[in-house]
Amino acid sequence: NAGVTQTPKFQVLKTGQSMTLQCAQDMNHNSMYWYRQDPGMGLRLIYYSASEGTTDKGEVPNGYNVSRLNKREFSLRLESAAPSQTSVYFCASSEGEGLAEYTQYFGPGTRLTVL
Amino acid sequence: DQQVKQNSPSLSVQEGRISILNCDYTNSMFDYFLWYKKYPAEGPTFLISISSIKDKNEDGRFTVFLNKSAKHLSLHIVPSQPGDSAVYFCAASKYNFNKFYFGSGTKLNVKP
Numbered sequence: 001n002a003g004v005t006q007t008p009k010f011q012v013l014k015t016g017q018s019m020t021l022q023c024a025q026d027m028n029h030n031s032m033y034w035y036r037q038d039p040g041m042g043l044r045l046i047y048y049s050a051s052e053g054t055t056d057k058g059e060v061p062n063g064y065n066v067s068r069l070n071k072r073e074f075s076l077r078l079e080s081a082a083p084s085q086t087s088v089y090f091c092a093s094s095e096g097e098g099l100a101e102y103t104q105y106f107g108p109g110t111r112l113t114v115l
Numbered sequence: 116d117q118q119v120k121q122n123s124p125s126l127s128v129q130e131g132r133i134s135i136l137n138c139d140y141t142n143s144m145f146d147y148f149l150w151y152k153k154y155p156a157e158g159p160t161f162l163i164s165i166s167s168i169k170d171k172n173e174d175g176r177f178t179v180f181l182n183k184s185a186k187h188l189s190l191h192i193v194p195s196q197p198g199d200s201a202v203y204f205c206a207a208s209k210y211n212f213n214k215f216y217f218g219s220g221t222k223l224n225v226k227p
């Protein structure tokens with residue numbers, strides 16, 4: 001049981017390049033999330049998927065797109081990377097039903113640098 | 116404008132003593148609160164939660180207190196252990212449990 005996995009762990013991009021961050025969970029969770037963590041800012045929600053087939057914007061969605069490929073996988077795409085998107089990206093999942101089940105389980109993160 | 120604030124970036128405590136980590140929020144509609152712990156190069160892990168209908172929740176060495184009138188919550192760790200050294204984030208949600216707002220974190224150092 002791997003929990004939440006993210007690939008890649010590290011990535012360096014040039015301004016204007018595109019890339020997709022991959023996330024998968026094996027806990028049969030309904031909800032999945034993408035966050036970014038910047039120094040002094042804590043974690044900020046980019047997008048989330050409350051259930052398979054749905055996605056919604058979080059606090060900071062500009063410059064990103066997401067795809068909930070199936071119940072297990074939720075990807076984050078940067079179409080044209082900018083230096084302001086340099087950050088650590090975390091994927092998370094939760095069961096998504098019932099008050100106690102909204103606890104989120106996080107992956108190890110992807111450290112992205114945009115030059 | 117951050118809706119959840121952790122004003123102490125760091126805290127240092129002696130092993131065996133109490134650690135108190137604080138969190139303030141601005142939105143009175145928040146009704147569910149979580150604390151997460153994060154080690155370097157790992158994702159955050161869930162520690163303890165509290166809903167707005169309670170003012171205290173305990174789990175072993177960890178207790179969270181909620182003061183709704185002051186819009187303040189705190190995490191108490193008693194006794195503190197060196198393995199508790201990590202960054203602690205508080206998070207809050209209002210009705211939509213898919214949208215949590217996180218504080219900037221407090222780095223706790225427990226000295227042996």
